[in-house]
Amino acid sequence: MPKIVDREEMQHAILDSAMKVYAKRGYHAATIADVAKEAGLGKGTLYLYFKNKEAIALAMVERHFKGMEDRFFQTESPETLDAFARSLSETMNIPDEQARFIRVFFEVFGPSFASDTFSAKVADFFDRLGSHxxxxxxxxxxxxxxxxxxxxxxxxxxxxxxxxxxxxxxxxFSISSARHDALRREALEMFVRGLVA
Structure with missing residues (x-):
């Protein structure tokens, strides 16, 4: 009996493997074969899930922004200014894996910011976050x-x-967690002092 594979689960596993490969080798130097090897798959099997390297990169970005939306937009209105500041601080405190993705994002999509369509998509996310x-x-x-x-x-x-x-x-800039914590704390303390009713 053939093994049943959850398509979405496999796609996430491939994206995780691609992230590791792109972080080590760089997006442009990495190959589909590198990603397949990291994922423990043959190239042909990988092509069943993604048609090329660009499709993998696009799926990585979509997953990244979806994760940000799930994380950033689920917070309810805080009842105190201090609770709001804590919520903002938690939002800024991204896991190291997500932080590593940022370099890959700019390597892959940096030139795309010249495209009005791509820039508008990213700007829309931050417009909605600002409204939130x-x-x-x-x-x-x-x-x-x-x-x-x-x-x-x-x-x-x-x-x-x-x-x-x-x-x-x-x-x-690969800022250490301790330094990043201090920067977040200082920035938010400054805002809280200026916003107190």
Whole structure:
């Protein structure tokens, strides 16, 4: 009887293997054969799941942004400014595996930012994230936790940009977890002091 393989599970395993290969060898130097070997598959089997290296890279990016959406957008409105700051800090604290992906992302898709379509897709994610935080800020303003003269929409986008910058910093510059923790703490303490009602 043939072994039944969960297609989605296998695709994730291949993407994990590709991430390891791309992190070690670089996207452009790596081959489909390298990815297949890391995944413990033959090249032909790998092609049943992804038609080429570009399809693997695109799936990696889609999975990355889906993971970010699941993580960033599931938070409910906080009831205190301190709880909001803790939530932002947790969002900035990406696992090392995700941080390593950032270099691969820019190696593969850096030139794509010249494309209006690609840039618009990434910008849309951060627009939605900024709106999500703006809703939290408005809620905190309504319950007296944040100054009412703060522009919630602009501040929401500032927080989205801060999170993006902190995550990029960790991934691109291999900042240690201890240093990254200190940077997150200092940035958020500064914002909290400026927002207190």
């Amino acid at each position: 935080y703006a809703d939290h800020i408005r809620h905190l303003q309504a319950i007296g936790q944040i100054r009412t003269d703060a522009d919630a929409a602009k501040l929401g986008r500032v927080f989205a940009s801060l999170i993006d910058g902190m995550i990029l910093h960790k991934g691109l």
